[in-house]
Amino acid sequence: GENVEQHPSTLSVQEGDSAVIKCTYSDSASNYFPWYKQELGKRPQLIIDIRSNVGEKKDQRIAVTLNKTAKHFSLHITETQPEDSAVYFCAASFGTGRRALTFGSGTRLQVQP
Amino acid sequence: GAVVSQHPSWVICKSGTSVKIECRSLDFQATTMFWYRQFPKQSLMLMATSNEGSKATYEQGVEKDKFLINHASLTLSTLTVTSAHPEDSSFYICSAVAGTSGRAPYEQYFGPGTRLTVT
Numbered sequence: 130g131e132n133v134e135q136h137p138s139t140l141s142v143q144e145g146d147s148a149v150i151k152c153t154y155s156d157s158a159s160n161y162f163p164w165y166k167q168e169l170g171k172r173p174q175l176i177i178d179i180r181s182n183v184g185e186k187k188d189q190r191i192a193v194t195l196n197k198t199a200k201h202f203s204l205h206i207t208e209t210q211p212e213d214s215a216v217y218f219c220a221a222s223f224g225t226g227r228r229a230l231t232f233g234s235g236t237r238l239q240v241q242p
Numbered sequence: 243g244a245v246v247s248q249h250p251s252w253v254i255c256k257s258g259t260s261v262k263i264e265c266r267s268l269d270f271q272a273t274t275m276f277w278y279r280q281f282p283k284q285s286l287m288l289m290a291t292s293n294e295g296s297k298a299t300y301e302q303g304v305e306k307d308k309f310l311i312n313h314a315s316l317t318l319s320t321l322t323v324t325s326a327h328p329e330d331s332s333f334y335i336c337s338a339v340a341g342t343s344g345r346a347p348y349e350q351y352f353g354p355g356t357r358l359t360v361t
Contacts, residue, residue, distance in 0.1 A: 149328045151322075163348075163349070163350075170333075170355070170357070171354065171355070172335060172352040172353060172354045173286065173335070173352050174352075175349065178348070178349070180348070218285060218286070221268055222348075229276045229288045229291055230276075230286075230288070230350060231288070232285045232286045232287075234284075234285050235283065235285050236286075
């Protein structure tokens with residue numbers, strides 16, 4: 130089955146700096162890669178996703194890049210703000226959407242004011 | 243749109259009792275729902291895949307006789323934790339896939355989760 134590894138486990142940045150979180154996946158058949166933000170006790174919230182036919186996607190301060198050859202994808206957050214502090218999970222799946230997501234282990238991002 | 247609800251949001255039960263958790267898609271039909279479990283400071287781990295009208299598919303290591311899943315309609319899936327024990331205490335989250343309702347086929351919509359504490 131799919132295995133997703135995520136690094137780093139914790140990340141502390143100063144407000145305004147950029148944050149980068151990286152994930153690798155094992156199954157070359159995976160074709161959908163979402164990123165979630167989860168605050169304590171709440172549901173994961175989709176912040177951005179990318180499909181395997183695209184190398185990069187951007188939404189305001191958030192961007193995701195995908196390298197299919199190397200089987201890794203990254204989340205980039207620019208101009209970080211204290212409200213970006215949360216746990217971020219990457220995930221991977223394949224198929225038409227009827228497949229469950231395999232999650233990375235999570236990154237706790239702390240943005241220092 | 244694409245709202246998924248869970249009930250209850252939290253529950254405390256005594257060891258040996260059973261607890262039922264409901265997951266509903268409120269504004270779309272979900273042909274497939276997933277149940278995840280999340281222990282404190284850990285990631286979401288898939289427990290089972292629930293398809294409407296058929297038996298759930300359980301992940302390795304998840305006891306199907308302990309975690310009963312029923313997906314009787316296109317908007318409701320239930321997870322029953324039978325004979326709960328303290329080690330079953332966790333955050334249970336469901337998600338739903340919209341299927342062919344016109345929404346993004348890849349995206350999963352998560353419920354708000356249910357915090358189960360077994361004493």
